Amino acid sequence: MTPLHLLFHILGTAVVCSPIVLLAILGLSTLVNRPLSETSIARFTQAAVLFSLLPAVAILLIMLATDIRYVPIELGNWVTIPEEQFQFHLKFVFDRLSIPFLMLSCVLCGVVGAFTRRYLHREEGYGRFFLYYAMFFCGMVLSSLASTIETLFVGWEMVGLSSALLVAYFHERTNPVRNGQRVWSIYRLSDAAFLIAAITMHHMTGEGDFGGLMSSGVWPEGTAAITSSQALMVGSLLLVAAAGKSALFPFSGWLPRAMEGPTPSSAIFYGALSVHLGAFLLLRLSPILEASLTLQVMVISLGVVSAVCGAVMSRVQNDVKVSLAYASLTQVGIIVVEIGLGLKYLALIHIIGHASLRTMQLLRAPTLLRDYSDLENKMGTRLPRDAWVGAGFLPPRMQRWCYRFGFERGFMDIALDKWIVQPFVRVFRWCDSMERQVTDALSNEASRESDQAELHPEDLKSAA
Amino acid sequence: MPEFHFPWIEVSILVPLFGAVWIHVLGNRDNILRHAIAICSVTLALTIGELIDFVLIGTFEAHDHWPFIDWMFDRDVFVVDELSAFQLPLAALIFLVTVMSTLRTKAPRFSLKLALVSETLVLATFSCRSSWTLIVLLIAATIPPYLELRNRQRCTRLYVLHMAVFAALLLVGYGWLSMTEMNSTAVLIPGALLTAAALFRSGVFPFHLWMTDLFEKATFGTAILFSTPLVGAYAVMRLVLPIAPSWALQSIAVLSLVTAVYAGSMALIQREARRMFCFLFLSQSSLVLAGLELVTPIGLTGALCLWLSVGLSLTGFGITLRCIEARISRVALADYHGLYHQMPMLAGFFLLTGLAAIGFPATVGFVGMELLIEGAVDIYPLVGTMVVIAAALCGITVLSAYFRIFTGHPTRTQVPMHARPAERIAVLLLTVLILGGGLVPQPGVASRYHAAKELTRLRLTTADATTESRESSQQKTSNRAAVAVATSSVLP
Numbered sequence: 016m017t018p019l020h021l022l023f024h025i026l027g028t029a030v031v032c033s034p035i036v037l038l039a040i041l042g043l044s045t046l047v048n049r050p051l052s053e054t055s056i057a058r059f060t061q062a063a064v065l066f067s068l069l070p071a072v073a074i075l076l077i078m079l080a081t082d083i084r085y086v087p088i089e090l091g092n093w094v095t096i097p098e099e100q101f102q103f104h105l106k107f108v109f110d111r112l113s114i115p116f117l118m119l120s121c122v123l124c125g126v127v128g129a130f131t132r133r134y135l136h137r138e139e140g141y142g143r144f145f146l147y148y149a150m151f152f153c154g155m156v157l158s159s160l161a162s163t164i165e166t167l168f169v170g171w172e173m174v175g176l177s178s179a180l181l182v183a184y185f186h187e188r189t190n191p192v193r194n195g196q197r198v199w200s201i202y203r204l205s206d207a208a209f210l211i212a213a214i215t216m217h218h219m220t221g222e223g224d225f226g227g228l229m230s231s232g233v234w235p236e237g238t239a240a241i242t243s244s245q246a247l248m249v250g251s252l253l254l255v256a257a258a259g260k261s262a263l264f265p266f267s268g269w270l271p272r273a274m275e276g277p278t279p280s281s282a283i284f285y286g287a288l289s290v291h292l293g294a295f296l297l298l299r300l301s302p303i304l305e306a307s308l309t310l311q312v313m314v315i316s317l318g319v320v321s322a323v324c325g326a327v328m329s330r331v332q333n334d335v336k337v338s339l340a341y342a343s344l345t346q347v348g349i350i351v352v353e354i355g356l357g358l359k360y361l362a363l364i365h366i367i368g369h370a371s372l373r374t375m376q377l378l379r380a381p382t383l384l385r386d387y388s389d390l391e392n393k394m395g396t397r398l399p400r401d402a403w404v405g406a407g408f409l410p411p412r413m414q415r416w417c418y419r420f421g422f423e424r425g426f427m428d429i430a431l432d433k434w435i436v437q438p439f440v441r442v443f444r445w446c447d448s449m450e451r452q453v454t455d456a457l458s459n460e461a462s463r464e465s466d467q468a469e470l471h472p473e474d475l476k477s478a479a
Numbered sequence: 480m481p482e483f484h485f486p487w488i489e490v491s492i493l494v495p496l497f498g499a500v501w502i503h504v505l506g507n508r509d510n511i512l513r514h515a516i517a518i519c520s521v522t523l524a525l526t527i528g529e530l531i532d533f534v535l536i537g538t539f540e541a542h543d544h545w546p547f548i549d550w551m552f553d554r555d556v557f558v559v560d561e562l563s564a565f566q567l568p569l570a571a572l573i574f575l576v577t578v579m580s581t582l583r584t585k586a587p588r589f590s591l592k593l594a595l596v597s598e599t600l601v602l603a604t605f606s607c608r609s610s611w612t613l614i615v616l617l618i619a620a621t622i623p624p625y626l627e628l629r630n631r632q633r634c635t636r637l638y639v640l641h642m643a644v645f646a647a648l649l650l651v652g653y654g655w656l657s658m659t660e661m662n663s664t665a666v667l668i669p670g671a672l673l674t675a676a677a678l679f680r681s682g683v684f685p686f687h688l689w690m691t692d693l694f695e696k697a698t699f700g701t702a703i704l705f706s707t708p709l710v711g712a713y714a715v716m717r718l719v720l721p722i723a724p725s726w727a728l729q730s731i732a733v734l735s736l737v738t739a740v741y742a743g744s745m746a747l748i749q750r751e752a753r754r755m756f757c758f759l760f761l762s763q764s765s766l767v768l769a770g771l772e773l774v775t776p777i778g779l780t781g782a783l784c785l786w787l788s789v790g791l792s793l794t795g796f797g798i799t800l801r802c803i804e805a806r807i808s809r810v811a812l813a814d815y816h817g818l819y820h821q822m823p824m825l826a827g828f829f830l831l832t833g834l835a836a837i838g839f840p841a842t843v844g845f846v847g848m849e850l851l852i853e854g855a856v857d858i859y860p861l862v863g864t865m866v867v868i869a870a871a872l873c874g875i876t877v878l879s880a881y882f883r884i885f886t887g888h889p890t891r892t893q894v895p896m897h898a899r900p901a902e903r904i905a906v907l908l909l910t911v912l913i914l915g916g917g918l919v920p921q922p923g924v925a926s927r928y929h930a931a932k933e934l935t936r937l938r939l940t941t942a943d944a945t946t947e948s949r950e951s952s953q954q955k956t957s958n959r960a961a962v963a964v965a966t967s968s969v970l971p
Contacts, residue, residue, distance in 0.1 A: 046910065048824055094846050094920050096928050099777045101853065103846065165849070169840040176839070179878065186886035189815055193887075199878045207871040211864050214856050443748045446741075454688055458634045464695050465751035468809035473816055 019081065023109075026070035027088035030117070031107055031160065034153040037063035041146045056145045057132045063149070064128060067156060068121035074109050075118070085110050085233040087162060108162035112234045112363065116295055119367050120155040120288055123374050124148070127283040130378055134279055140184060144277065147184075151177035155288055158295070164213040167299070171209060171260070171292070175202040178289055181280040182273050194272035201269050205259020212252035219245055234299070235359045239306040246306035253300060254313060261293030261347050263321040267328075268428035270344060274336040281336055282377035287370040290347050297354045298362060305357065314355035322348025324425045331421035335380045343373050480555065481536050486543040487529030488557045488606045491567065492599055494522050495574075499595035512583055515591040516901070519575040522598060526568040533564045539933050557606040561930035562716060562783070566605045569790045570708045572912075574598045576905040577700050580798040582805045589700045590630070593623040597701075601708050609717045614653050617680070617714060618646045624697055624705050633696040641679055641689035648676035653718070666722055673718045674731060681711030681768055682761050684738040694757040699804055702753075703797040706760060707790055712767055712782075720771070721938055728772040729858055735769035736855070736865040738762070743872030747879070752800050752810035755880055759796075762873050763789045763836055766866060770851045774938065778854025779931035784847030784924060788835060788916070791843055795832035795909040796877075798902075799825050803884065806896045812880060815887025821896040826885040828906045833877030835913045837870050843916030846924055 016024070040059055044051050051059070078086060090105035109117075128148065135141050154173030161167035179202060183195025219241050239246055257263070262270040262285075273285040297304065297314065304310050325344030332338040346369045353362040391397055406414055423429065454462040498518030505511055533541055540560035559567065574594065581589055600620040607613040621642040628635045652672030659665045682690040694702045720728070739762045746758035767789055770782025802825055803810055803818065810816070819826045831842070838848030848870060855863030898906065916923055 045827060047907075092921075094924050096777070096780065096924065098932075099780075099928075101777060101850065103849070172840050176834070183882060183886060186819060186882075187817060187889045189887045192815065192882045196875075196879055196882055200875050203871045203874045206874075207867045210852065210867050214852055217853070218856065218860075439744070440748055443744045446745065447748060450688060450691070454637055454692055457637045457640065457688075458692070459636065460634055462634070462637070462692060462695065465754055465809060468751050468811045470811050470814055471816065472809070472811075473807040473818060473821075 019077070022077070023074060023086050024088060026074050027086065027107060027109065027160075028090065029070040030067050030074070031088070031090070031156060033063045033066035034149065034156045038146075038149040038153045041142070041149050045142065045146055050142050053132070053136065053141055056142060057128070060128045060145060060148070061125070063152070064121055064125040067152075068118065068125065071109075071114065071117050071121065075114050078109065078114075088160075103165050104163050105166065106162040107160035107166070109160065110234050112295075112298060113160050115363060115367055117156065117159040119370055120152070120159055123283055123287050123370060124152045124155070126374065127279045127378070130282075131277075131279040135277065140186075144181070144184060144280070147177045147181045148280075151181070151284060151288075155292075158292060164216055167296070168206075168209060168213055171256075171296075172206060174289060174292060175199070175206060175260075178202070178273070178284050181284060182276045184276045184280065191275040194269075194275045197272050198269045201259050201266050205256045205266070208252045208259070209256035212249050212256065215249050215252070216241075219249070235301065237302045239302040241303070241306065243307045246303045247310050250300075250303050250307060250310040251313070253296060253303070254310075254317065257293030257296050257351075258317060258321075259293070260296070261290050261351075262344055263293065263317055263348065263351065264324055264425075265427050265430065267321065267324060267341075267344055267425060268431060270340045271332070271334075271337040271424060274334070274340055278336070278377065278381055281340075282374045285340060286343050286373040286377040290343055291350070291366045291370055294347060294350045294354060294362065294366060297351065298359060301354060301357070301359055304355065311355050311357075315352050318348045318351030318353075318355055320348070321351065322346075324348075327417055327421040328424055329421075331418055335384060336377065339373065339376055339380065343369070346373075480558070481538045481541045483529065483532045483536070483541055483543055483559075485528065485532065487525055487532060488543050488559060491522055491525035491529060491571070492557070492603045492606065494518060494525060495595040495598040495602070498522075499592045499599070502592050502595060507587070509583075511591060512578070512581060512586050515578050515595065516575070518595060519571070519578050519598070522602070523568065523571040523575050526571040526602070529559060530564050530568050533559055556608075556610060556612050557603070558608055559606055560608075561926070561933055563605045563713075565787060565926070566708070566713065567602060569787060570601050570605055571598070572908075573707055573790060573794045574601075574704060576794060576798055576909060577704055577801075579901045579905040580802055581700060582802075582899070585698075585805050588631075589698045590623075590627055593627055594700070594704060597623045597704055601704075601710065604710060605708075605713060607717075609721065611653065613714075613717060614649050617649060617710065620705075620710060621645070624693060624701055627697055627701050628693075631696070631698075637692045638689050638696075641686065645676050645679040648672050648679065649714075652676060656722070661722070667724075667727070670719060670723045670727070674715070674723065674727075677711050677714040677719055678731070678734070679711075680714060681709070681764060682706075682738075683735055683765060683768065684741050687738070687742070687761055690761060691754060691757050694753045699753060699797070699801040702757075703794060703801070706757075706764075707794045707797065709764055709767060709786060709790065712764070712771060712786060715768065715771055716934070720774070720934070725774050728774050732769045732772035732855075733859070733862055735765045735772060736862060736869070738765035739769065739869035740865050740872065743869040743876065746876040747872055750811060750813045752804070752812055752880065752884065755812060755876060756793075756797055756800055759836065759873055759876055760789075760793050762869050763793060766848075766851060766869060769866070770854060773854050773858050774935065775854050775857060776928065776931045776935050777850055777857065779935060780924065780928040781847050781850030781852075781854050783927040783931055784920075785838075785844060785851055786847075787923065787927075788838070788842075788844035788847050788913075791909055791912050791916070792832045792835035795828065795906070795913065796836055798905060799829045799832060802898065802902055810884060812883045815882070816884050817886060817888030817890060818896070819885040820890045821894070822885075822898065824898050824903065824906065826881070828910065829885070830877075830881050831910060831913065833881060834874075835917070837874040837877055839874075841914070841917045843913045843920075843923075845917055846920040850924075 037059055074086060086109040088107040092102050093105050094103040135144055150173050154170045154177060157170030158167055158174060161170060179195045179199035182198050183192045185191045259266050270285060274281050304314055322345050325341045325348055329338050329341030329345060332341060350362050350365050353365060451463060495518060502511060502515060505514060540558050542555060542558045578594060600616055604616045604620060607616060625635060625638060628638060652669045655669035659669060679686045742758045742762035742765060746755050746762060749755040749758060767782050767786045770778045770785060835842035835844050838844035852866045855866045
């Protein structure tokens with residue numbers, strides 16, 4: 016190994032290990048019931064972000080100086096069964112896609128970490144927030160730098176879990192918890208699609224390394240080493256995974272629900288980073304998209320539909336955070352269209368610009384409302400609001416329908432409930448009642464003691 | 480066959496048995512729980528000793544050095560091999576943490592004597608290869624839960640019916656097998672009977688009703704101890720795997736996969752925590768069974784890894800639920816309880832074990848699940864994806880249960896419900912294993928792969944021997960026919 020490669024290896028390892036160490040510190044202190052002070056948590060977080068960001072900047076500078084475009088960091092096999100060609104390779108890559116996305120993640124996580132230190136000062140769940148934050152940060156770094164689909168999946172899962180738990184951060188209220196559950200359910204289904212895609216890719220190429228999948232060149236020049244029909248199959252599954260993570264149509268229902276969490280988490284996760292992770296996945300695997308025209312058309316269509324839905328929905332919301340969330344969806348839809356059209360650099364620049372702007376808007380949202388209120392009080396009247404001129408061209412009936420479509424959030428949640436959740440529950444409730452009948456008949460008595468379980472036995476009067 | 484340096488197997492089987500007698504002699508003393516914990520700890524230490532000795536010997540199988548009950552059993556009855564070497568400490572650990580997490584106030588309901596007898600039977604079962612002793616032990620292990628149901632004056636019909644069918648299938652199947660030549664196709668019928676028995680014991684759909692009934696009527700501890708060591712899967716490994724053809728096993732794997740999805744879906748709609756746990760367990764144990772029935776080295780490795788993971792994580796998940804039940808009685812999932820402030824440590828452990836059970840990254844189940852999916856998709860490209868669907872459904876169930884039990888409502892009571900020291904130790908012990916196995920999975924995977932390869936090799940050797948003897952018998956028949964034809968052509 017040359018000194019330059021050794022330097023890359025040390026810096027790259029620091030980038031990856033820093034968030035893992037933060038997660039280990041915060042996780043262990045929670046596990047052994049020895050909570051850290053607010054100051055310690057904040058310092059550890061700042062240090063972790065810095066120890067990820069600075070080595071990443073150093074790697075970028077060295078790459079620019081030496082004109083190296085691709086730096087793989089091999090940390091060996093986490094698990095391997097050589098006889099079966101099964102391996103879980105810990106390989107990370109610094110290239111023109113991962114470095115900007117990594118730096119974006121570090122900068123935004125750092126900003127939001129600093130903001131949260133004051134925003135959640137003396138809140139009971141301060142430590143819990145930063146634990147989930149550490150998991151999210153770790154997931155983002157792993158996803159950004161992953162060079163194998165398995166590593167990407169690990170990061171993807173961590174982002175998913177931390178997001179769901181953060182939505183349910185105010186866990187003494189029912190609504191945030193319900194919304195957290197909803198987010199998690201959609202994530203799990205899209206993760207299932209991701210996992211099936213990963214296994215299918217493994218079978219096609221014999222390895223999960225993106226390098227093996229892209230037979231020639233590094234991002235964005237690679238071409239897929241699979242056939243068009245294979246690309247269509249894998250790409251469709253990945254599209255479902257990306258749609259779930261980026262709240263694209265028809266999974267957009269979770270995005271406004273995610274705004275139940277504290278403002279910093281809404282800003283960083285659902286406004287800036289999490290919603291772009293699906294687009295990042297499509298960018299990372301863009302050679303697969305290019306291998307199939309049908310797939311490209313699917314990607315563009317999905318982007319257009321999501322952007323239009325997001326634009327309509329964002330205009331009729333009565334909550335600033337939800338309105339911003341749908342505005343994010345519009346932009347993510349456009350980014351997906353750009354990816355479908357093969358405009359990879361434009362999509363990457365769009366992601367970075369949009370994520371930064373949206374973080375700023377969401378962090379500013381609570382104080383902005385207060386400022387508007389002060390302004391209106393001083394003016395003695397409401398601020399003038401311009402109606403969208405485009406609406407005037409539509410017939411009144413269409414205008415009403417658009418309003419209802421936007422207000423009901425595209426009927427997406429209603430449709431998912433009606434056509435998927437309710438039939439599922441109905442079928443398995445029926446199975447449950449059949450089981451009950453059989454067990455009752457065989458036992459010759461009411462067989463379920465669980466029916467007598469009190470709804471709230473923990474109430475003061477009955478607690479042991 | 481290589482020998483251990485100490486009779487680990489027999490001593491670890493006898494310690495809980497004598498412990499049960501000791502507990503009986505002590506009667507209803509206050510410190511009876513401590514004695515039970517000590518006995519289970521000694522048993523665990525012995526099984527760990529056996530594992531270390533086994534690894535040091537570096538062989539596929541080994542038996543005791545000074546077998547002092549060889550007047551009763553054949554010398555080779557209790558043998559530990561690469562499959563059971565890890566299952567024995569796991570089973571002993573399951574018993575230890577379950578006994579440790581028993582509240583003193585609940586000790587009279589949960590029979591420690593029967594738990595120790597069950598431990599003896601489970602350890603003896605896992606130390607036993609295919610023989611009549613194994614059949615007897617498998618049947619005997621069904622008696623302690625029956626006695627508890629009787630003592631609690633609950634209806635035993637459903638349990639007795641299923642276990643009677645299980646016992647009958649085992650006896651008839653193994654009896655038939657003993658009288659059948661291993662090289663004939665007639666072995667398929669006793670093989671099918673033994674498979675049916677194993678499916679009954681494992682609670683594969685539609686033979687799972689006894690398990691939900693047991694979780695309803697027995698104490699939670701007994702139900703956990705009877706189900707989580709996965710004795711049914713062990714029966715498949717010992718009785719069915721060596722004789723059944725691959726196509727038959729792989730067909731049964733589809734049934735196990737269907738059970739995994741069905742149970743995962745049922746877990747999602749349950750309105751009470753024990754039933755939810757039962758279906759979650761059924762879903763995960765069916766995945767283990769499916770992996771074993773794939774009979775490919777990678778599928779088998781995945782199943783063996785998942786077996787350990789399910790044993791650890793679902794025992795942890797179960798004992799956490801049991802700790803909550805011990806404080807507030809049965810937990811309804813129809814509404815939110817908001818117990819996080821009362822028991823933050825148990826909340827964290829509940830989430831951790833639940834995530835480990837579904838194979839979340841960095842927990843012990845992750846690599847096993849990956850291997851299992853890989854193995855399932857290898858054999859059934861489309862049906863194999865059911866593993867992923869089952870895992871997704873279980874994942875939704877776990878977080879839903881977490882939210883319903885620990886969040887969603889302001890604190891309803893000021894009564895503290897923190898974990899006791901013994902519970903904390905049990906929880907931390909399992910946490911270390913779950914995270915340790917998840918972060919450093921290679922040694923475990925390598926050892927399970929080696930075991931899987933050896934088991935597959937032994938199976939192939941048996942199959943080759945069967946094929947050879949079939950071919951030679953066919954050859955003999957055709958020679959006889961040729962001689963007969965030649966004789967008839969020569970004779971006028």
